[in-house]
Amino acid sequence: MSQLAFPTYFLSHGGGPWPFMKDQFGGRYDVLEASLQDIPRQLGARPKAVLVVTAHWEGPQFLVSASPNPGMIYDYSGFPAHTYQIQYPAPGAPALAAQVKTLLDAAGHPARLDHERGFDHGTFSALFPIYPEADMPLVQLSLKHGYDALTHIQVGRALASLRQQGVLILGSGLSYHNLRQFGQPGAVASQQFDAWLRQAMALPPAERLAHLLAWDQAPAARQAHPREDHLLPLMVALGAAENEPAQVVYHEDDFFGALAVSSFRFGQAAD
Template sequence: MTRMPTYFISHGGGPWPWLPEMRRGFAELERTLAAMPSEFPEKPKAVLMISGHWETADFAVMSSNAPPMVYDYTGFPAHTYEITYPAPGAPTLAQRTADLIKAAGLPTHLDDQQGFDHGVFAPMAVIYPEADVPTYQVSLQHGYDPAAHFALGRALAPLRDEGVLIVGSGLSYHNLRNFGPGARVPSTEFDTWLNDVMLRDPEERTQALLNWETAPSARIAHKEEDHLAPIFVALGAAEADASTVTYHEEGIFGGVTATSFRLG
């Protein structure tokens, strides 16, 4: 089995693939997500997502054989609360994942009730529209401690050699109260810093991300870092690998600059 890359993706907004107007606004994001399978060395055995929309007291691992749906958004048309993304789960890999997390000294448990949130099913509906690749999640941990999430990524790294694609799903700017034109300056400042950091040597890159709050406009870009923390996991799982930009766009959500990255 060839080693899989890892990704941090800016996943867009809500159930956007099912809303024509939003979908047009995310045409470039859709193009890059749809292109991802062509970048893999082979079809993954499973996709492991770390989404900004699921967090627990520890690092929970989704273990359902057929995960349900979680419609974790409000104010959208009725049909978006009937969306299904029927990818199978990966209970055997979930146990393997929990064992790796536990072996790293991190707290974890299996969760056979949790379903796919929109940070997973929206991008996955574009990446694998046939829903034919087993998909599961590991939660963020409350508090978003960067060091703990880097440690999680390091614990998950062996899965890359076992056919598992690890994807951190968030957004490089996520301040819902400051979308629109007011996001233009802070998102550009933070995104410029992030792009620069991601091109640095691995050790320097890790240190910069551990201290991300010192970045320009950091706390404007992320009042809470739920949508940034997935990048710590993706980096931890590919800490020695170079990164490349897979998606970069200015002006989404009326003024937001956003970027996605691949490692390896």
């Protein structure tokens, strides 16, 4: 990380409320958890707030959570009863939400403030290992219907100045997200797409951008992402640090026993 700006991240956030199910999952999430817990060290300083681009929220325009005290959204099913009582009482940041809206409006991507939106599991499951005290102000940003990759990269560009203001930008999704082919049925597709994605991240910025804009031409792209909702947070994180190098900060080849998944940082770590 430079002295002036935090890096940005694309996080493969895992499945459901996994940080609150260690008795059920055992060590299945140990590698992911360790990668998330290491983020404060990589930053080298405490952000003033976090902006989470969540794969679990979308609208006809970009939406920005603006509640000072967000509630909880248990946007999953079939999990143990206690996971529907989880609380992650991090504060909102209405002033940051208003600034995000202003930046997006000025960039030609009109946004709307949502004063009711709570934290979905793409936010609280990813943030709990990073800031377990739930004392970091959080704002969520939605995706936009249509799933246009360039639009989401442009939104990242519009938000890049927040990095110099102490705001950490996290894209929360999953580098493989085909729930009909999870586990062993998705092994080959996930390996092929993840290998392509990691290779694309290592390219110079202009080539990397070209590859991502044509992501659906990648090997097994539509098998890995029948709907690209869990990939688009990557586009925003990239756009906000477009000319900076990418680093793999989490990778497994046996997620749920068979899947290849990865997370990336754009920009340098503090050390």
